[in-house]
Amino acid sequence: MGVSACNKPNWMLRAQDAGRTTLQATRWTMTMTRVPEAVEGEGRATTTPGCVYLVGAGPGAADLLTVRAQRLIQQADVLVYDRLVSQDVLDLAPPTSTRLFVGKAPSRHAVPQCEINLLLVRLAASGRDVIRLKGGDPFIFGRGGEEVEHLARFGIPHEVVPGITAASGCLSALGIPLTHRGVATGARFVTGHCRDGVDFHLHWQSLADPDTTLVVYMGLANAPHISEQLQAAGLSPATPVLAISAGTTPEQRTCRTTLASVRRDTAMAGLTAPVLLVIGRVVEEAERIGISKVVSERNLGREAFGG
Numbered sequence: 001m002g003v004s005a006c007n008k009p010n011w012m013l014r015a016q017d018a019g020r021t022t023l024q025a026t027r028w029t030m031t032m033t034r035v036p037e038a039v040e041g042e043g044r045a046t047t048t049p050g051c052v053y054l055v056g057a058g059p060g061a062a063d064l065l066t067v068r069a070q071r072l073i074q075q076a077d078v079l080v081y082d083r084l085v086s087q088d089v090l091d092l093a094p095p096t097s098t099r100l101f102v103g104k105a106p107s108r109h110a111v112p113q114c115e116i117n118l119l120l121v122r123l124a125a126s127g128r129d130v131i132r133l134k135g136g137d138p139f140i141f142g143r144g145g146e147e148v149e150h151l152a153r154f155g156i157p158h159e160v161v162p163g164i165t166a167a168s169g170c171l172s173a174l175g176i177p178l179t180h181r182g183v184a185t186g187a188r189f190v191t192g193h194c195r196d197g198v199d200f201h202l203h204w205q206s207l208a209d210p211d212t213t214l215v216v217y218m219g220l221a222n223a224p225h226i227s228e229q230l231q232a233a234g235l236s237p238a239t240p241v242l243a244i245s246a247g248t249t250p251e252q253r254t255c256r257t258t259l260a261s262v263r264r265d266t267a268m269a270g271l272t273a274p275v276l277l278v279i280g281r282v283v284e285e286a287e288r289i290g291i292s293k294v295v296s297e298r299n300l301g302r303e304a305f306g307g
């Protein structure tokens with residue numbers, strides 16, 4: 001197996017080889033340096049590593065956090081956060097906390113996952129508790145599993161705090177049930193995007209099911225392809241689709257369309273990330289029984305189904 005810059009630093013290997021249960025952090029330098037080189041307090045010798053809390057920040061609105069997440073953020077010493085974590089959520093942290101942004105900013109590439117993994121280990125090894133804040137739920141398209149795997153490998157204590165994922169958060173807030181008796185017997189969450197250089201492929205035949213709701217995360221750029229593949233697999237071109245941008249936030253916008261028209265209508269609506277695509281009859285059912293309109297007007301002061 002090849003050795004990458006993000007593999008274990010030597011001192012970690014030594015500590016593990018010696019069978020120790022605690023970590024002895026000495027100063028070491030990462031070879032990839034886009035994350036901050038040094039953070040206050042980091043690098044001081046300690047025998048007890050801090051704990052890393054992987055905290056779900058929910059879909060956007062700060063009052064959709066769990067009580068546990070809110071408590072941890074309010075006590076945070078150091079926060080490592082992604083792009084989808086809203087300012088309202090960050091504002092809950094003490095002004096004295098250290099905040100490290102590791103998301104994809106408009107002007108630069110995302111911090112590679114292996115650097116984030118190392119940063120978390122590095123901070124915890126210096127004895128600091130770390131709040132690793134992620135949009136939605138850390139384990140739904142959030143790469144939380146990889147971070148936990150890495151922390152476990154280095155013997156860093158960690159805890160996962162669930163968050164409301166975008167699919168259930170955005171839909172319920174709009175009054176659209178993910179499942180509904182007689183309309184949708186289940187819901188599937190899929191990614192509409194895959195790693196660079198890897199062919200995007202989903203099991204279209206199984207996803208083209210008119211009796212379940214399909215929610216596509218990160219699917220806006222591939223919406224035309226997704227629409228074509230689902231139709232080719234037998235899903236009706238008239239299947240209702242709702243695209244939701246920045247759901248649950250004051251910037252929320254929606255675009256109601258159909259599978260056949262999703263390319264044209266989402267382009268005309270000019271939606272910007274983050275966007276969820278909701279495909280299925282629950283969209284129409286919510287309109288038919290009138291719940292979505294009432295909820296969205298009351299909660300957000302605008303109509304969910306603009307045309």
Ligand SMILES: C[S@@+](CC[C@H](N)C(=O)[O-])C[C@H]1O[C@@H](n2cnc3c(N)ncnc32)[C@H](O)[C@@H]1O
Pocket residue numbers: 059060084134135136137138139140141142164165166167170216217218219244245246247248249273274275276277
């Ligand atoms: C990397 S995934 C992270 C998902 C997150 N862990 C969760 O559980 O919601 C990012 C994608 O989630 C979706 N998303 C997250 N928050 C959203 C929101 N408020 N409105 C619409 N889509 C959202 C979008 O599809 C976005 O591209």
